[in-house]
Amino acid sequence: MPQVTTRLLKEKLTNKLIIDRGIQVEDANSKDMYIVLASIVNEEIMPNWFNTNKHYIKKNYKQVYYLSMEFLIGRLLESNLLNCGMLNAAKEALEELGFHPEDVFSEEHDAGLGNGGLGRLAACFLDSLASLQYPGHGYGIRYRYGLFEQRIIHGNQVELPDYWLKDPYPWEVRKEEEAVVIQFHGKVHMFKRNDGSLEFKYENTDKVMAVPYDVPVVGYNNDVVNTLRLWSAEPVFGDDTNVSSANQEFYHDLDHQHSIDQISGFLYPDDSSYEGKELRLKQQYFLVSSSIQNIIKHFKKNSKMPISKLPEKVVIQINDTHPSLAIPEMMRILMDEERLSWDAAWKVTTNVFAYTNHTTLSEALETWQAEMIQYLLPRIYMIIDEINEQFCKQVWFDHEELRDKIPELAIVAYGRVHMARLAIVGSFSVNGVARIHTEILKKKEMKDFYALYPNKFNNKTNGITHRRWLLQANPKLANLITDVIGPQWIKRPKQLISLLKYSNDRVLLDKFDQVKNENKTALANYIHQQTGILVDDNSIFDVQIKRLHEYKRQLLNIFHVIYLYNELKENPNQNMTPRTFIFGAKAAPSYYQAKEVIKLINTVASIVNYDKDIGGKLKVIFLENYNISLAEKIIPAADISEQISTASKEASGTGNMKMMMNGALTLGTMDGANIEIHDLVGEDNIFIFGLRAEEVLGYYQNGGYNAQDIYNTDDRIKRIMDQLKQGEFGIHDIEFKDIYYNILYHNDPYFVLKDFEPYLETHELAERAYRNRQAWLSMSVTNIAYSGKFSSDQTIKEYATDIWKIKQV
Known part of the structure; x- marks a missing residue:
């Protein structure tokens, strides 16, 4: 791919603004610049996309097709610039033209095509397939509305429509000529053919047209462009579709038109009816x-x-x-x-x-x-x-x-x-x-x-693309790594292991510390801008960002915050390292218990953040509408990565890998990929606590656990639970009683109380470790060094070799 210079890109941007938008640079805004920059990137992508498909057909390669209801691809402008080798030139060109690159990139809506780990994994896999030059493509649905846009109002989650397609999406290409017809309902008739085989014919079916929209999946610096094909549901019209006249009238019915629109209307529509x-x-x-x-x-x-x-x-x-x-x-x-x-x-x-x-x-x-x-x-x-x-x-x-x-x-x-x-x-x-x-x-x-x-x-084992989650999301850290061990790790992420020899190098650790502090300052500024809350960027940034589900135990996390708050209220002068607890999570609209936990987190935050008695030692931040773009801001700044699911419940997790790759230390249970992180980095570079999977499964199978016993014997837990019951964290007495009763009268199904004491003890160990700055930084660098094992490139190579039997082209 020929190198695109800053000077050439400035010329192209200036000319395109005039030709496509009819404006001069000085009259353009960030959105104008986003549109013309995306257009320039597409001019780079399109020939390679065409040539990739042509090459696959000519060589008749075996190809893999990845079917998923979710593809959480995030914004693509910055990612495509990176993979095309144009990112640095684009940033410099924008700055020289008087624009902040982040303002331009943020004009793009996160694609509303996924919700959580399932969809993000699919996106990482597509990235790795293209970057490793495997012939592989994705198939999904082109939802007009994503899951929902989350707002927090009076502590409650409120769901607004996520109409991410309200502006033209620059990366998609409609392929109407490849549309196919889908049939629902109707009757099936069976006939015997002359050769004795059976023939099936359908009548009175409801037909829907599936129209593909193709999105390019750009490989890193290799001219390979695979395809994510997204299907849109549309009515069937025209004589060539063999739709009866009765059916034609049926399609004109507005209710039926609406039912077709709904098929590709919403990601995960409410299924309570x-x-x-x-x-x-x-x-x-x-x-x-x-x-x-x-x-x-x-x-x-x-x-x-x-x-x-x-x-x-x-x-x-x-x-x-x-x-x-x-x-x-x-x-x-x-x-x-x-x-x-x-x-x-x-x-x-x-x-x-x-x-x-x-x-x-x-x-x-x-x-x-x-x-x-x-x-x-x-x-x-x-x-x-x-x-x-x-x-x-x-x-x-x-x-x-x-x-x-x-x-x-x-x-x-x-x-x-x-x-x-x-x-x-x-x-x-x-x-x-x-x-x-x-x-x-x-x-x-x-x-x-x-x-x-x-x-x-x-x-x-799942993996993450280091191109987005390190190169793109944390360029300062990526540049530092390249300065220390060279650029080979970008193509071969396992070579991050070369950092190990520098894990006690004081000069490197100081530079790493500086990068982490700059990322924390940037996040602190963003938090202030979004919430009006000032956080101490020298505090421990303790992060739990993931879907809100009872087994992921955000409740255990906020119980710990309440415990610390209670301790500070009794002894405001105690020697406690300041901490900022950062949450990001969406709860399914009909998931009552999860939404109660969101409300509890926000209610606790509204008390803790404004209590002058505790001297700013504790802050709780819930950042609303958690998505890929927000994750890219939070992860580079994390000190502690909370991975505290009930052991045996989390299949893998990928947030644990992303934060590890950015130097955060995992505080978690022996669950999912935490176990493999633990085995790699060793006991001294991770904070593990709580029940093991076999213990949890044993309690489920044989009984023997009683939440009431812990409530009656641990005064810290009793105090927190009673605060919930008595309404100390609510406007009304009845607020959060459901959490109280769910734990005590459904016997704490996710073992929040059982794991509470070891969780507190492990946090004490983490705080003590954080105070020894050089030792903490050494642990962080060790985690980064081992994180290449969790690149999705490695996972895709294993799929390609063991399951798919496909070859790099």
Whole structure:
């Protein structure tokens, strides 16, 4: 890729403002500059995008397709500039033209295509596929509205629409010529062909057009541009679509038009009603049907091979259970349209799909009412029913020891379709996302399936793209690392291990300290600008940023804050290192307990932050509307990374990796990828506390834990709980009583009280370690040195070699 100079970029920006916007530089604002800069970047991307696709077709490479309901890609301007080798020149050009680069970059809305770790992982994987020159693409839905825009009003989470597409999105290209038709409802008729095979015809179906919008996925400095294809739901019109005149009138009905718009309208629509559940199911089938149709069409057009050879050129990764309907949809197309027999279609299908499991939480293992699928997708239900029938027969005849377990293994059981079971049976690979997670799947949650298919199960620990989370988010630290060990780590992140030899180098540690302090000052300024609260940038920045869920235990964190506040109120002069507790989290709109925790955090903050008695030693900050862009501001400034989920509950986590890579020290349980971080950095460079997974699972299985006992014997806990009950942190007496009763009368299901004392003790150890600045900085550098192991480049190499069998181009 030819080097773009600052001078050339200034000329291009100046000319484009005149040609495209009709204004001079001195009359332009940040938004004008964002639009023309994105246009210039697209001019760099487009030829490489075209050439990449052309090359894949010419060489007929095997390609991987990543199906996911979420792609949390964040803003793309800065990322694309970085990967095109233009970022430094762009920043200098903007500054010389009188603009702040951050103001220009922040004109871009975060794409509302995902919510949490699942979607961010998918985005990191696409980045690594392109940067490592693997032929791999994403398929998702082009939601017009993201999850929601979070506002905190009187301490409460309020959800506003996240209409991220209100301005034109510069990175997408509409490909109307590649639209496909999706069919819902209707009737299925079965006929016998002359050769004895069965033919299925559909009538009175509701048709929806799936129109693709392609977003380029730019590899780092290598001219490779893969594709994220996002499907938009639109009405079917026109004579060429074989829509009956009755159907045409149907489409003109406003309610029906609205129901089509809804399919790609909202990320995770409210599913508390039957209609909401049906809409989610529609979204899932809409994604998989459009994607599978598209994949098969491209295979037939470009490979010139019989459809039975599909697994030689195509592998499809299912990201969690949401796209599991891809399996029966593939069967439908192979049998009904390509005229393969059941056995031949099943052989192709089970050699094409691989499934990633993301949870051990039984409530998160997705199921659907069988009647709903049968009504909405009658042909798909027929196929699922047959898959189930054949699978259950196989278990009955070939695995006598599991006959009694058939109801727990069946894909269709007790009127519900179990999507994880469908994904396991229909895939050739099932992977967990951290070592402990995969072991729990094999030994507990899916042990009977593991007995059936031991060779299918494997582990692929999650990873993060160091390009966004270090190079882009923390350029000062990235530059310092390059100055010390050279630039090779950018292409080979495991070479960060070279930092180890400098972990006691006083000169380097002082420079690292300076970078961390500058990042903390920048975040403190942002906090003041957003909230009006002044925080001490010399305090410990203690950070917990992730989805708000009871098992992630933000409640344990705020209980600790209340404890510290109580201690300071009794003894304001005690020798305590000032601390700033920073939270960022969204709770699902219908998740009452999670929203109560958000309110508690904000209520405690409103008391602690303005209490002059404690001398500013404690601040609590809840930054609203947590997203990728906000994470990029917080993570470089973190001192302590809170990873405190109930052991056995967190599949992996990736926030732990991002903060580790930026020099924060993990304070957490032995859960998810924390275990692998611990094993790498060693006991002396991490703060571990609390119950282990086997202890938690033992309590669930055998009992023996009583929250009331801890409440009655630990006066610190009793005081905090009583403060909740008596309304000390609320305007009304009844506020936060639900948290109180949930812990004491539902026996503290996530062991907040059980882990409270070891959590406090570990925080004491962390505070003591922080006071020895050189030792703390040495621990931080050690964490950065080992973080290359958690680059998504490493994870993708393992997927490519072990599962996908694809090669770098």
